[in-house]
Amino acid sequence: MSSIPLTTFPTQVATFEALLAPELDMLYRIAYRFTANAADAEDLLQDLLVKLYPKTDELATVETLRPWLIRALRNQYVDSVRKHRRSPSGWLRSVTGSDDEVLAELRSGDPTPEEAALKDDLQGRLQQALAGLNAEHRVVVTLHDVEGYRLTEIQSMLGVPVGTLKSRLHRARAQLRAALEMEPLMQRRRV
Amino acid sequence: MHCEQVQPLIEALLDDELDPATASNVHAHCAACPSCQTQRRDEQMLRQALRTLPAPVPSEAFRQRAFVRAAQLARRRQRWTAWAGTAVAASLALGVALGVQWRPSESMAVPPTVAISVDSLQPVRLSFTAERSLQGATLTLVLPDRIELAGFPGQQSLSWQADLKQGANLLELPVVAHADAQGGELIARIRHNGAERQVSVRLQVVAAALVPSTLNL
Numbered sequence: 001m002s003s004i005p006l007t008t009f010p011t012q013v014a015t016f017e018a019l020l021a022p023e024l025d026m027l028y029r030i031a032y033r034f035t036a037n038a039a040d041a042e043d044l045l046q047d048l049l050v051k052l053y054p055k056t057d058e059l060a061t062v063e064t065l066r067p068w069l070i071r072a073l074r075n076q077y078v079d080s081v082r083k084h085r086r087s088p089s090g091w092l093r094s095v096t097g098s099d100d101e102v103l104a105e106l107r108s109g110d111p112t113p114e115e116a117a118l119k120d121d122l123q124g125r126l127q128q129a130l131a132g133l134n135a136e137h138r139v140v141v142t143l144h145d146v147e148g149y150r151l152t153e154i155q156s157m158l159g160v161p162v163g164t165l166k167s168r169l170h171r172a173r174a175q176l177r178a179a180l181e182m183e184p185l186m187q188r189r190r191v
Numbered sequence: 192m193h194c195e196q197v198q199p200l201i202e203a204l205l206d207d208e209l210d211p212a213t214a215s216n217v218h219a220h221c222a223a224c225p226s227c228q229t230q231r232r233d234e235q236m237l238r239q240a241l242r243t244l245p246a247p248v249p250s251e252a253f254r255q256r257a258f259v260r261a262a263q264l265a266r267r268r269q270r271w272t273a274w275a276g277t278a279v280a281a282s283l284a285l286g287v288a289l290g291v292q293w294r295p296s297e298s299m300a301v302p303p304t305v306a307i308s309v310d311s312l313q314p315v316r317l318s319f320t321a322e323r324s325l326q327g328a329t330l331t332l333v334l335p336d337r338i339e340l341a342g343f344p345g346q347q348s349l350s351w352q353a354d355l356k357q358g359a360n361l362l363e364l365p366v367v368a369h370a371d372a373q374g375g376e377l378i379a380r381i382r383h384n385g386a387e388r389q390v391s392v393r394l395q396v397v398a399a400a401l402v403p404s405t406l407n408l
Contacts (some may be wrong), residue, residue: 002394126240146241
């Protein structure tokens with residue numbers, strides 16, 4: 001591993017930020033689709049930035065940064081899911097705030113008002129259905145159906161054959177349809 | 192074209208992946224076939240809902256700190272790697288700083304009691320307060336007979352590595368009690384660099400209707 005001289009710290013941070021700041025919203029949005037909540041999206045993106053920082057010089061030479069970054073984010077996400085599967089680490093989370101807020105977290109098992117409201121609309125249910133997909137299915141639905149990338153572009157980004165992507169997309173959509181058909185809105189639509 | 196030929200092509204049609212002649216034939220069939228028309232409409236609705244999901248943006252606090260924090264953490268990780276060979280002595284001192292408290296009562300003399308119902312998954316929450324962040328702490332849970340954690344059937348004890356952040360860390364355990372469970376003490380231990388803290392909670396198995404708050408997962 002190459003070392004980072006102390007004197008270059010401010011310069012390197014500025015270069016790093018200049019390269020990635022224009023892509024931060026895009027990366028966060030996709031991270032949010034992958035993880036289905038803001039705290040995990042921030043953690044995923046922060047972990048990615050930590051990994052990318054030592055590669056600042058390499059980033060500066062990448063011709064089209066966006067697909068490169070999306071691939072890195074997807075790899076980071078899939079790695080985090082695999083790590084999570086190997087242990088019950090998802091049971092543990094940090095709680096910020098006063099002692100009262102920590103105690104409130106301990107007491108409350110009910111959904112927050114925001115969570116309750118989410119369940120009442122299609123988008124909320126769709127978010128929940130997306131969260132039920134496995135990692136690879138969620139990746140392809142996010143990139144193709146939500147973000148609007150073509151399968152050939154996703155193939156270039158992820159290095160996954162178009163046939164495999166199509167198959168994942170088909171299965172993922174079938175799962176989403178099955179999840180949504182059980183919901184009241186789909187019943188109302190048929191009236 | 193027949194329905195059996197058209198239905199597998201509807202996804203490709205909406206993904207704009209059919210040649211013009213085939214697309215035209217699929218459209219013509221759907222116009223005359225209520226079943227295929229419904230399938231095409233369902234597919235379109237799903238795509239529309241996905242395409243119009245709200246686009247969340249990062250918080251201003253995250254936006255402001257993300258890059259500097261990434262640089263600091265990357266440098267710390269690099270230094271940690273470089274000094275890993277000499278870290279053992281320093282970690283002994285760090286172990287002393289491990290502070291774990293049972294939050295609600297602060298008293299370890301009498302474990303608090305939590306009511307759980309049989310055959311339903313429900314959370315039991317413990318909070319640990321760490322005086323500083325603890326990388327690679329070992330968490331161990333020991334469960335009473337016939338009480339399990341979701342995803343780990345038949346295991347009465349479970350250990351894993353975790354990073355505790357400075358401050359409060361909430362451990363939410365998906366507990367399931369079998370019908371013949373008698374209850375008992377759930378013990379949680381945290382070990383880090385030779386130091387160990389333990390908290391326990393008494394699980395009381397009750398009829399479902401008596402449990403005031405459960406999480407439906």
